[in-house]
Amino acid sequence: MRINEEKCIGCLVCTAYCNVDAILPTGDGKAKIDPDICVECWVCYRNDACPHEAIERTPLESFGDTFKHVISDPSETTAETGVPGRGTEESKTNDVTGRFQEHEVGIAIDMGRPGVGCYLYDVEKVAMAVAAAGVRFAGADSTPLAKLMIDPDTGKLQDDLLDLHVLSVIIEGKVEIDGLPPVLAAIREVEGQIDTVFSLGLVAQVDEAGNTPVLDMIEECGLDTPQRGKVNMGLGRPLYDG
Amino acid sequence: MTHSLHRCGDTAAEKDFVWLMYQSKGINDEEIAEKAREFIEVVEEVGSVNWGDVKSGPIVALSKEEVLDRIGDKSRLRGVFTSKEQVTDFLTRISEKDIGLSVVIAGRLDLILAACQKADVPPHTINFSLGVFGNTDRLPEYTVLEITTMCGHHMVPDGIVENLLSDVRRGRISARDAAEELAAFCPCGIFNQVRAEEVLRAASRTG
Numbered sequence: 500m501r502i503n504e505e506k507c508i509g510c511l512v513c514t515a516y517c518n519v520d521a522i523l524p525t526g527d528g529k530a531k532i533d534p535d536i537c538v539e540c541w542v543c544y545r546n547d548a549c550p551h552e553a554i555e556r557t558p559l560e561s562f563g564d565t566f567k568h569v570i571s572d573p574s575e576t577t578a579e580t581g582v583p584g585r586g587t588e589e590s591k592t593n594d595v596t597g598r599f600q601e602h603e604v605g606i607a608i609d610m611g612r613p614g615v616g617c618y619l620y621d622v623e624k625v626a627m628a629v630a631a632a633g634v635r636f637a638g639a640d641s642t643p644l645a646k647l648m649i650d651p652d653t654g655k656l657q658d659d660l661l662d663l664h665v666l667s668v669i670i671e672g673k674v675e676i677d678g679l680p681p682v683l684a685a686i687r688e689v690e691g692q693i694d695t696v697f698s699l700g701l702v703a704q705v706d707e708a709g710n711t712p713v714l715d716m717i718e719e720c721g722l723d724t725p726q727r728g729k730v731n732m733g734l735g736r737p738l739y740d741g
Numbered sequence: 742m743t744h745s746l747h748r749c750g751d752t753a754a755e756k757d758f759v760w761l762m763y764q765s766k767g768i769n770d771e772e773i774a775e776k777a778r779e780f781i782e783v784v785e786e787v788g789s790v791n792w793g794d795v796k797s798g799p800i801v802a803l804s805k806e807e808v809l810d811r812i813g814d815k816s817r818l819r820g821v822f823t824s825k826e827q828v829t830d831f832l833t834r835i836s837e838k839d840i841g842l843s844v845v846i847a848g849r850l851d852l853i854l855a856a857c858q859k860a861d862v863p864p865h866t867i868n869f870s871l872g873v874f875g876n877t878d879r880l881p882e883y884t885v886l887e888i889t890t891m892c893g894h895h896m897v898p899d900g901i902v903e904n905l906l907s908d909v910r911r912g913r914i915s916a917r918d919a920a921e922e923l924a925a926f927c928p929c930g931i932f933n934q935v936r937a938e939e940v941l942r943a944a945s946r947t948g
Contacts (some may be wrong), residue, residue, distance in 0.1 A: 515900030733865030735843035
């Protein structure tokens with residue numbers, strides 16, 4: 500995104516529309532958008548933030564610009580996964596896909612969320628920490644971040660993209676249920692090494708009462724018992740049967 | 742994506758349940774428009790205060806027919822209920838319809854699981870929310886977060902919430918109108934304007 504200097508009157512109304520504080524006063528009575536901070540979510544553009552139509556879209560010329568727009572604007576569809584939003588079905592279709600089996604626990608680390616945004620160098624730190632603890636990442640056909648990983652075994656991302664700023668991106672993977680404690684320990688350790696936030700979700704198949712051994716492990720690892728959850732009701736067809 | 746999972750705030754407890762209709766790529770992702778209409782029939786009978794399609798927008802900004810007319814195979818329908826009774830009613834009806842698409846409900850687990858039992862729809866998989874980690878000093882004030890997390894893709898900017906809250910406090914706009922204005926920012930239709938109105942009204946009294 501950019502601000503057309505000729506149309507801008509410097510009212511700064513647009514600043515409230517920016518999710519990541521990328522719109523700044525120029526010092527000469529105008530506003531500008533810092534392209535390194537802007538995540539191309541297009542919230543300002545879509546919601547007519549400028550009463551003088553000074554906010555304009557810029558061409559998404561590089562892979563990095565395209566990636567950050569597609570991952571930050573949920574109306575876009577990630578080409579490789581075929582899924583809009585942030586490009587992944589995760590547990591929402593597990594009844595049909597069997598992506599997370601009974602003996603596995605899914606790890607969904609929602610980097611930059613809620614509402615802070617994140618640079619990919621912080622994403623890489625967390626990905627490498629959980630990979631070292633045993634997490635196997637989802638592939639590029641099911642999660643957008645995998646496309647940026649030059650080494651899926653370690654979580655290493657492309658060096659030329661580490662300074663890319665996005666609104667949020669999900670690190671997705673899984674481990675055997677018994678392998679969860681070291682992953683949670685790694686998450687607790689690496690959280691102090693990053694300058695952003697992340698929301699953490701753990702995915703498991705459950706019995707009729709909603710129970711799973713994962714809940715006991717969460718408690719044993721010193722974390723609070725989850726109060727909120729996203730429940731797949733098993734109504735998708737055909738039901739995954741292995 | 743976990744945008745419906747990590748909502749903040751005590752008021753989320755009993756009046757905020759997100760529903761999702763999901764097809765799976767390469768398995769059951771064809772002829773979605775017809776299935777979506779059947780799905781929405783049930784949603785409307787139960788009474789969802791907001792719903793939409795990320796590809797077009799929410800019913801608080803577009804007419805319901807406009808949203809339905811624009812549905813394609815990449816669409817994802819989502820919305821929000823405001824009571825546990827609605828969740829039970831919805832699960833009962835949608836399981837009887839047997840549309841064949843995945844159905845997901847997000848919210849307070851004890852209430853959802855009780856609804857599952859009443860509707861005789863056992864849960865299959867749960868994504869458990871463990872909360873927020875990292876440099877939490879960077880988070881905005883809690884009231885803002887209560888509202889912005891109702892659009893998990895964060896299409897509702899903090900600054901707009903702060904401006905509207907200020908306007909509610911000064912009597913320039915009602916809490917209801919401010920909540921509906923905020924709901925239009927969330928393209929998926931999972932923003933709960935009923936709950937947002939309560940949050941804004943409570944915050945305007947204490948601010």
